[in-house]
Amino acid sequence: MSDERTWKLLELLREATQFLSSKGLESSRLEAEWMLSSALDIRRIDLYLQFEKVLTGTEVESFRSLVRQRLAGRPLQYITGDAGFRLLDLTVDERVLVPRPETEILVEEALTHLGEQPAGQILDVGCGSGAIAVSVARECEAARLVATDLSRAAIAVARVNAERHSVAERIRFFCGDLLAPLATDARFAVILSNPPYIASTDIPTLQPEIRDHEPHLALDGGADGLDVVRRLVPLAARHLLPAGRLLIEVGAGQSDVVESLLEDSGFDASTIYTRADLTGIPRVVTGATPGR
Numbered sequence: 001m002s003d004e005r006t007w008k009l010l011e012l013l014r015e016a017t018q019f020l021s022s023k024g025l026e027s028s029r030l031e032a033e034w035m036l037s038s039a040l041d042i043r044r045i046d047l048y049l050q051f052e053k054v055l056t057g058t059e060v061e062s063f064r065s066l067v068r069q070r071l072a073g074r075p076l077q078y079i080t081g082d083a084g085f086r087l088l089d090l091t092v093d094e095r096v097l098v099p100r101p102e103t104e105i106l107v108e109e110a111l112t113h114l115g116e117q118p119a120g121q122i123l124d125v126g127c128g129s130g131a132i133a134v135s136v137a138r139e140c141e142a143a144r145l146v147a148t149d150l151s152r153a154a155i156a157v158a159r160v161n162a163e164r165h166s167v168a169e170r171i172r173f174f175c176g177d178l179l180a181p182l183a184t185d186a187r188f189a190v191i192l193s194n195p196p197y198i199a200s201t202d203i204p205t206l207q208p209e210i211r212d213h214e215p216h217l218a219l220d221g222g223a224d225g226l227d228v229v230r231r232l233v234p235l236a237a238r239h240l241l242p243a244g245r246l247l248i249e250v251g252a253g254q255s256d257v258v259e260s261l262l263e264d265s266g267f268d269a270s271t272i273y274t275r276a277d278l279t280g281i282p283r284v285v286t287g288a289t290p291g292r
């Protein structure tokens with residue numbers, strides 16, 4: 001990309017789109033728009049009103065620095081600092097996993113059950129950016145939540161998102177392993193989790209964008225990917241109210257094993273099922289503890 005000339009917004013956008021595309025980026029125009037709106041600190045839609053605007057040298061250089069980061073493989077969401085999730089824009093950076101569309105299904109499934117569950121608090125284990133907890137709080141006004149994460153840095157990001165979306169007073173955050181930071185007699189109506197579930201041996205084979213930038217604590221689920229799930233399911237059974245419901249996101253090919261784990265931990269077999277994601281992969285395993 002050449003320097004020392006005057007750039008109008010649309011010219012720069014077109015040039016960057018071509019450049020990103022020539023380097024193999026699929027959604028090059030869209031990504032260029034997100035980065036340019038971030039560099040100019042305006043909404044993406046407002047780019048369209050300013051195509052003829054002549055950019056300052058500083059604006060051009062700050063955009064180019066974002067493009068360089070993208071070409072170096074940094075995920076777009078970390079570059080712009082924002083990730084869309086359900087109804088929300090969430091603040092994200094390297095401290096947390098970029099929230100995925102599959103996880104939107106977990107939230108959707110949870111919301112369908114909230115009315116049926118015993119009154120009580122909802123727990124999000126491994127809250128990361130707060131995608132699940134903040135979304136549930138925003139989409140269910142009555143919800144009171146607790147959220148845990150082993151990463152103190154992730155909890156700091158989740159708190160930012162809870163504040164950003166005005167639900168901080170309804171979510172309490174705790175740092176620690178699974179449910180360890182909670183009182184032993186704490187009981188929940190619903191427990192939600194998108195735990196790390198990638199097998200350790202698969203981590204080196206992930207796309208470099210994921211492998212080299214997202215936190216491995218959020219990805220690595222041990223030998224077969226289910227280390228955290230195996231510990232979480234029986235703990236969840238002990239911390240759910242009667243007829244309380246657990247929902248866990250799983251990886252491709254893991255749902256049968258996880259359904260069996262629920263049954264072995266005393267969940268009511270007639271309530272256990274798996275919901276597929278939009279690509280047809282069995283994605284959210286759920287079951288309820290026996291009722292009163």
Ligand SMILES: C[S@@+](CC[C@H](N)C(=O)[O-])C[C@H]1O[C@@H](n2cnc3c(N)ncnc32)[C@H](O)[C@@H]1O
Nearest residue numbers: 099126127128149150151177178194195196218
């Ligand atoms: C797959 S990420 C999910 C993040 C977020 N809930 C989402 O859906 O985008 C898993 C999260 O679990 C956390 N985690 C990993 N092991 C944990 C453990 N033993 N106890 C609590 N949290 C853990 C990670 O730090 C990470 O934030």
